[in-house]
Amino acid sequence: MSSTQEAALRLQGIVKTFPGVRALDGVDFEVMPGEVHALLGENGAGKSTLMKVLAGMYQPDEGQIIIAGQPVRMTTPIEAKAQGVVLIHQELSLVPEMSAAENIYLGELPVKSFGRVDWKTLEERSNAILKRLKCSFRAEMTVARLSIANQQMVEIARALTVEARVVIFDEPTASLTDAEKVVLFDIINDLKARGVGIIYISHRMDEIFTLSDRITVLRDGAYRGTLITADTTEDDVTRLMIGRSLDLSRDEEPPSFGKTMLEVRNLTCPGLFEDVSFTVRTGEVVGFYGLVGAGRTEIAETLFGLRKAASGEILVDGEAVDIVSPRAAIAMGISLVPENRKEQGLVLQMNCRDNMTLPQIQDLTAGPFVSHGAELAIFDQYRDRLAIKTPSWRQSAGVLSGGNQQKIVIGKWLSMQPRVLIVDEPTRGIDVGSKSEIHQLLRELAAQGYAVIVISSEMPEVLRVSDRIVAMYHGRIMREFEIADVTEDTLVQAISGIKSEKTP
Amino acid sequence: MSRLNDISVLRWLMRNPIWGFVLLIFVFFSLSADNFFDYRNFQNILVQTSTIGIIALGMTLVMINGNIDLSVGATLALAAAFAVDVQSWAAFATWGNWQILPAVCIALLVGILMGAINGFIVWKTGVDAFIVTLGAMLGIRGLVFVYTGESSFFATNFAYSDFSALSLGPLPVLAVIFLLCVMVVHWLLSRTVHGRNTYAVxxxxxxxxxxxxxxGPHMILNFMIIGFLAALSGVLLSTQMGAATPNLGRDYELWVITAVVLGGTKLTGGKGDIIGTFGGVLAIGIMRNGMNLMQVPAFYVLVIIGAILIAVLFLDKRFNTSNDGGLRL
Amino acid sequence: MTRLKAGGPAIAKQGILVAFIVFMIVFSLMSDRFLSADNMMSVFRQSAIIGVMALGVTIVVIGGNLDLSVGSMLSFATVLVVDLHDKIGPELAIPVMVLATLCLGAVNGFLIGVLRLNSLIVTLGMLSVIQGLVLIYSGGQNVDIADQRGTWFAIFGRGAVFGIATPIIIFGALALLFHVIMSMTAFGRRVYAVGGNPTASVFSGIPRSQVVFTTYLISALCVAIAAIILGSRVMGSQNTVGQGYELQVLAAVILGGTSLLGGAGSILKTVLGVLMLAFIQNGLILMGQPYYTQWLVTWVVIIVAVWLDVAAKRGRLFSPIA
Known part of the structure; x- marks a missing residue:
C-alpha cells in the first residue's frame, strides 16, 4: 500500500442530496488494490447511499469517482460492473424461480442464434465460478431451493463474472452461520490476494478488526476519518462513529423494583426457542441481547399472541394466561413495539393521529362515531410527551423521519397504558439524536413503574437501558446478568454460545 | 431426465398438478360419456379450445411478467373485424384468394399495435397493468363498434370460411396452428433470453x-406478443364463423385468466410455464366437451370450473409453504 | 424527466374533480339540454344501479381486495327477486333475496378474509359459479313479473318521492351512509388500516379476517339493493343481466381515485367517478355521438386520471423505469 500506487477506486468530495436531506456531504474515500477497506457508520450515516453511488444506482450531485486514475461516470449498475465495480447486496437480489446459473449471468445470458440461451456455456462458466468459491451445489439448482448462505454465494458469484477491480460487500454476514462466515472470509482473502480492492461494510467490530486493513468512518453523511486497523482500538472507532465516547454511566436514582408483572416458565416453540424462563418486575427494564435469529423476536411475538407456543406458561401479574391473539394480549395489558416499523408498526399512508389511536379506536367513540376530541387529546398528549416533530396530526406517517415514526409507534402503545411493554429493536435505522431520546424515554418509563422488555442487537443500547440482561443464543437463554455485574466480554461470550463455568 | 420411471412421473405430476387433473377427467369422461373416447372428439376438443388456448399462451407471458391483460377479448374482436372486412376492400378486389393475405396481415398488425399501446402506457405511466388494460378493454371494444358501426361483417371469400374445415394430415388445421403456437411459445419462454428475462422481470x-x-421494452414485447396471439385467435375464430361480430370475444379475458391460473401461473409474477397453461386450457376444454356429451347443461360447467379455480387456489395455499414464518397474521 | 412543480401534486390529487368540472363545462357548452334539470335527473337515475354497487366495491377495494363477482351476483339477485315476486309476494321475496345474496357475500368473505385466498381469482371463480347458479335456477329462461302495474314493488325503480326518483334517493342515502361509516366510525378506520397495511393492522390488534369478511357482506348488500332497483325498473330479468357490470363498476371506483393497492380512497369520490362515467355517456349522446364513443373516452379518462394520481405520488410524470 505504498502511496505511489494507484488506488483501485477513489471518491473525491461526493455530495448527494435528496429532498430535505443531505445524504452525503463531501465524502472522500479510496480503496487500494489488494486492500480490505472497512466502511463504518451508524444506520443513516450514509453508507448505503455511498454504495449506491458506487454501484451506479445513484448519480452524485458533486464530486468525482476515479477508477484506476481515470475519472468515470457510471449511470447504471451495468456501467459500474463494466468498470469492474461490483456490489454484493445486503438484501439478496436474486430471482427465486431461476437457476443459480441464470442468476449469476442475469442480464448477460450467453446467446446463440435466434436469441436462444447458450445453456452449455452458461452452465460451464457458472459451475467454474461456483467451484472457485468452493460451493457444493450445482449451478443448475433453482435458487429458491438453496439455503440463504448458498444464495449469498450465488450473489458473490455474480461479482466474479467480470474481472472485478473493486468488490463491495454490504453487511454480508447478517444471515450466515459461523462456519459459513469462515468460508466467506476465505473468499475475501482470496480476492484480496488477487489484487482486488474490497470495501467491507459491517456493524460487527470483531469482523472488521479481523478482516480489514483500514477503516473509514462516516457520520451524518460526512467523512469523519480513516484509521489504520492495526494501530487502532474499538474505542477509537466508536468515538469516531458516535462523535463521543460511549457513556454508560447513568445519573438517575437507583431503581426500585416492584412486584413481578410478567413471568414466563419453560416456554418452548420448536425450532425457534426452547425452555425459556424469565421474569420482569414493575419498574424494571430487561434487555434481551443476542444475534439476529437467536429467538428473541419470536418470544416477543409469542407473548403478543402472534405465535402459538408448544408448551410452557405465561403469567401476567401472577395469573396464568392464554394469549391467543394480539387482541387478547392487548386486553391483558401487553404492548409490543415491533421490530419492523414500516411493515409491522405503521400504516404509512395513514395520518399520525390515526396511527397512534389504531389499537383503541373502538373505545374512542361517542355514540356510533369516533370522537375526534378524544383522539386528538391522546395524540397531543403523546406528541408532547415524546417530543414528536410533525407539522400536524394530518401528516401521513410515511413522510416522517425514522425517529419520529418510531416515537409514533411507541406513543401508540404507551397510550394503551400497558402493564408490560415490549420494545423490539427500538432504535433500528434512526438518527443518533432520536436514539438517545428513546433510550432516555425507556429509562423514564421504568422509573414510572412500567415493566419493560427491550430487545436489541446493539450492545451499547442494552447496556445503557437495561437493569438486567438476558443473553440468548440459538433459541436458548444462556445467562442472565444484573447490570452491575456485566462486562462486554462475558456478554459477547454468552451470545456466541461459549459456555462459561458461571452459567447457571 | 430421459429415464421415466414411476417416481419421476409422480414427481412431474406433483409439480404440474393440473395434468393429474386432466388425466383424471380424461379417464372419467372416457368411462362415463359414450362418444368421448373417440379420435374425432379429441380433434373437436383441440379445435374448441384453440381460441382461448392461443390467447392463454400470451397471457402466461404477461402474467409471469407480473402484469395482466384484460383487453384480449376486445383485441380479438377488432382483429376479426379487420380480417373479414379488409378482404372486401376494393384495392384487393382483383387478388382472388390472395386478398386473404393482406387481410390477415393487417388484422395481426392491429393486434400487435393494441398490445404495443398497452405496453407503452404501462411502461411510461407506471400505472398498474390491471387498470391500463381494463381501460383498454372498454376502449378497444369502442374501436370495434366504431369500425363496424355495430354491424357484423360476413366473409365473402369462401376460401376464408372454408379454411377452418381443412385438415393437415391427421389433424384439423386449427388444432395444428394451436399446437404449433404452444410449441413456439414454450420454446420462447424456456429457451430464449427473452423468455428467461420474463421470469426475471x-x-x-x-x-x-x-x-x-x-x-420497459421487455414488457412492451410481451404485450405485443399477447396482442398478436389475441388477433390470431380472432382471425381463426372468424374463419370458423365466416363472420366477425362486434361482440365477439366478450368475457374471454376471464376464461383465459382462469385457464392460466389453473395451469399454475401466479398473479404475482415470476412463476408459471406453458406446459401448465396447456394443461389448464385442456382441463377447461375436456370439461366443457365431456359434460356436453353427457348432456349436462352448460350452466353446471360454469359452476364446476369456478369451483375448481377456487379449489386450486386453496390447495396451492395449503401445500406451498407460506412466507410469514408461522406468524398468526 | 419532467418534474412536477410544487403545486402540481395538489392539483393532481384532485384530478378527478378537475376532470369532472372540465367535462361538465365542455358538455354544457356543446349542448343546451345537458345542464337542464330533466337531463341531470335522468343521468342520476341511470347511474343509480352502478352507483350503489360501486359503493360496496369501493369499501372492498379500500380494504385491499377486489370484487369481480358483483356482476353475476347482480344477475343472481335480480332473477331471484323477480322470480320470487310472483311466487311468494314482494314482502317475502325481498328479504329472501337479500339473505341469499348476503350468503354469496359471506362465501367471498370467508374465502378471502378467513382463508386469505387471492381476491381477484376467488371472485373471478365466484363470477363463474354464481352465473352458473343463476342459469341453473332459471333453467336458462328469462323471468318477469306478471302484474307490473299493480305491485308496490314498482316503487323502487319507477317511483318517486317529492318528485325525485326513488333510485336517486336510495343511491344518495346509501352514499351518505357509507361515507359516514367510512370516515367517522371505528369500522371505517379499520378498513383503511387493513387495506393500507394488513400486517401492521394485526400488530395493532385489529381482527383482520373479520374486517375483510364484513367488507364483502357490505358489497353483497349493495348488490342486493341494486337488484331491487333493477328488478323493479325492468319488472323482469334476463339471467345474464349483470354481465360486464363488475368491470364498469370497477372503472368507476378507479376513476374515483381509490387505489387498487388498498388503504386509500373515498366514497364521495366514487360517487364522482360514477357520475362522471354517466355524464360522459349522456353528454356524448346529446352531442349526437353513438353510445359506444363513451367507451373510447372512458379509456383515455381512466388512464389519465390514474396516471396523474400515480405521477403526483412519485413526483414525476413519467415512470423512471428504463
Whole structure:
C-alpha cells in the first residue's frame, strides 16, 4: 500500500442530496488494490447511499469517482460492473424461480442464434465460478431451493463474472452461520490476494478488526476519518462513529423494583426457542441481547399472541394466561413495539393521529362515531410527551423521519397504558439524536413503574437501558446478568454460545 | 431426465398438478360419456379450445411478467373485424384468394399495435397493468363498434370460411396452428433470453433492473406478443364463423385468466410455464366437451370450473409453504 | 424527466374533480339540454344501479381486495327477486333475496378474509359459479313479473318521492351512509388500516379476517339493493343481466381515485367517478355521438386520471423505469 500506487477506486468530495436531506456531504474515500477497506457508520450515516453511488444506482450531485486514475461516470449498475465495480447486496437480489446459473449471468445470458440461451456455456462458466468459491451445489439448482448462505454465494458469484477491480460487500454476514462466515472470509482473502480492492461494510467490530486493513468512518453523511486497523482500538472507532465516547454511566436514582408483572416458565416453540424462563418486575427494564435469529423476536411475538407456543406458561401479574391473539394480549395489558416499523408498526399512508389511536379506536367513540376530541387529546398528549416533530396530526406517517415514526409507534402503545411493554429493536435505522431520546424515554418509563422488555442487537443500547440482561443464543437463554455485574466480554461470550463455568 | 420411471412421473405430476387433473377427467369422461373416447372428439376438443388456448399462451407471458391483460377479448374482436372486412376492400378486389393475405396481415398488425399501446402506457405511466388494460378493454371494444358501426361483417371469400374445415394430415388445421403456437411459445419462454428475462422481470423486478434488463421494452414485447396471439385467435375464430361480430370475444379475458391460473401461473409474477397453461386450457376444454356429451347443461360447467379455480387456489395455499414464518397474521 | 412543480401534486390529487368540472363545462357548452334539470335527473337515475354497487366495491377495494363477482351476483339477485315476486309476494321475496345474496357475500368473505385466498381469482371463480347458479335456477329462461302495474314493488325503480326518483334517493342515502361509516366510525378506520397495511393492522390488534369478511357482506348488500332497483325498473330479468357490470363498476371506483393497492380512497369520490362515467355517456349522446364513443373516452379518462394520481405520488410524470 505504498502511496505511489494507484488506488483501485477513489471518491473525491461526493455530495448527494435528496429532498430535505443531505445524504452525503463531501465524502472522500479510496480503496487500494489488494486492500480490505472497512466502511463504518451508524444506520443513516450514509453508507448505503455511498454504495449506491458506487454501484451506479445513484448519480452524485458533486464530486468525482476515479477508477484506476481515470475519472468515470457510471449511470447504471451495468456501467459500474463494466468498470469492474461490483456490489454484493445486503438484501439478496436474486430471482427465486431461476437457476443459480441464470442468476449469476442475469442480464448477460450467453446467446446463440435466434436469441436462444447458450445453456452449455452458461452452465460451464457458472459451475467454474461456483467451484472457485468452493460451493457444493450445482449451478443448475433453482435458487429458491438453496439455503440463504448458498444464495449469498450465488450473489458473490455474480461479482466474479467480470474481472472485478473493486468488490463491495454490504453487511454480508447478517444471515450466515459461523462456519459459513469462515468460508466467506476465505473468499475475501482470496480476492484480496488477487489484487482486488474490497470495501467491507459491517456493524460487527470483531469482523472488521479481523478482516480489514483500514477503516473509514462516516457520520451524518460526512467523512469523519480513516484509521489504520492495526494501530487502532474499538474505542477509537466508536468515538469516531458516535462523535463521543460511549457513556454508560447513568445519573438517575437507583431503581426500585416492584412486584413481578410478567413471568414466563419453560416456554418452548420448536425450532425457534426452547425452555425459556424469565421474569420482569414493575419498574424494571430487561434487555434481551443476542444475534439476529437467536429467538428473541419470536418470544416477543409469542407473548403478543402472534405465535402459538408448544408448551410452557405465561403469567401476567401472577395469573396464568392464554394469549391467543394480539387482541387478547392487548386486553391483558401487553404492548409490543415491533421490530419492523414500516411493515409491522405503521400504516404509512395513514395520518399520525390515526396511527397512534389504531389499537383503541373502538373505545374512542361517542355514540356510533369516533370522537375526534378524544383522539386528538391522546395524540397531543403523546406528541408532547415524546417530543414528536410533525407539522400536524394530518401528516401521513410515511413522510416522517425514522425517529419520529418510531416515537409514533411507541406513543401508540404507551397510550394503551400497558402493564408490560415490549420494545423490539427500538432504535433500528434512526438518527443518533432520536436514539438517545428513546433510550432516555425507556429509562423514564421504568422509573414510572412500567415493566419493560427491550430487545436489541446493539450492545451499547442494552447496556445503557437495561437493569438486567438476558443473553440468548440459538433459541436458548444462556445467562442472565444484573447490570452491575456485566462486562462486554462475558456478554459477547454468552451470545456466541461459549459456555462459561458461571452459567447457571 | 430421459429415464421415466414411476417416481419421476409422480414427481412431474406433483409439480404440474393440473395434468393429474386432466388425466383424471380424461379417464372419467372416457368411462362415463359414450362418444368421448373417440379420435374425432379429441380433434373437436383441440379445435374448441384453440381460441382461448392461443390467447392463454400470451397471457402466461404477461402474467409471469407480473402484469395482466384484460383487453384480449376486445383485441380479438377488432382483429376479426379487420380480417373479414379488409378482404372486401376494393384495392384487393382483383387478388382472388390472395386478398386473404393482406387481410390477415393487417388484422395481426392491429393486434400487435393494441398490445404495443398497452405496453407503452404501462411502461411510461407506471400505472398498474390491471387498470391500463381494463381501460383498454372498454376502449378497444369502442374501436370495434366504431369500425363496424355495430354491424357484423360476413366473409365473402369462401376460401376464408372454408379454411377452418381443412385438415393437415391427421389433424384439423386449427388444432395444428394451436399446437404449433404452444410449441413456439414454450420454446420462447424456456429457451430464449427473452423468455428467461420474463421470469426475471416478474420474479424480482429490482434485480432485473440492476442486471441491466430493460424492463420497459421487455414488457412492451410481451404485450405485443399477447396482442398478436389475441388477433390470431380472432382471425381463426372468424374463419370458423365466416363472420366477425362486434361482440365477439366478450368475457374471454376471464376464461383465459382462469385457464392460466389453473395451469399454475401466479398473479404475482415470476412463476408459471406453458406446459401448465396447456394443461389448464385442456382441463377447461375436456370439461366443457365431456359434460356436453353427457348432456349436462352448460350452466353446471360454469359452476364446476369456478369451483375448481377456487379449489386450486386453496390447495396451492395449503401445500406451498407460506412466507410469514408461522406468524398468526 | 419532467418534474412536477410544487403545486402540481395538489392539483393532481384532485384530478378527478378537475376532470369532472372540465367535462361538465365542455358538455354544457356543446349542448343546451345537458345542464337542464330533466337531463341531470335522468343521468342520476341511470347511474343509480352502478352507483350503489360501486359503493360496496369501493369499501372492498379500500380494504385491499377486489370484487369481480358483483356482476353475476347482480344477475343472481335480480332473477331471484323477480322470480320470487310472483311466487311468494314482494314482502317475502325481498328479504329472501337479500339473505341469499348476503350468503354469496359471506362465501367471498370467508374465502378471502378467513382463508386469505387471492381476491381477484376467488371472485373471478365466484363470477363463474354464481352465473352458473343463476342459469341453473332459471333453467336458462328469462323471468318477469306478471302484474307490473299493480305491485308496490314498482316503487323502487319507477317511483318517486317529492318528485325525485326513488333510485336517486336510495343511491344518495346509501352514499351518505357509507361515507359516514367510512370516515367517522371505528369500522371505517379499520378498513383503511387493513387495506393500507394488513400486517401492521394485526400488530395493532385489529381482527383482520373479520374486517375483510364484513367488507364483502357490505358489497353483497349493495348488490342486493341494486337488484331491487333493477328488478323493479325492468319488472323482469334476463339471467345474464349483470354481465360486464363488475368491470364498469370497477372503472368507476378507479376513476374515483381509490387505489387498487388498498388503504386509500373515498366514497364521495366514487360517487364522482360514477357520475362522471354517466355524464360522459349522456353528454356524448346529446352531442349526437353513438353510445359506444363513451367507451373510447372512458379509456383515455381512466388512464389519465390514474396516471396523474400515480405521477403526483412519485413526483414525476413519467415512470423512471428504463
Amino acid at each position: 416478474g420474479g424480482n423486478r429490482e434485480a432485473a433492473v440492476n442486471a441491466g434488463i430493460r424492463v
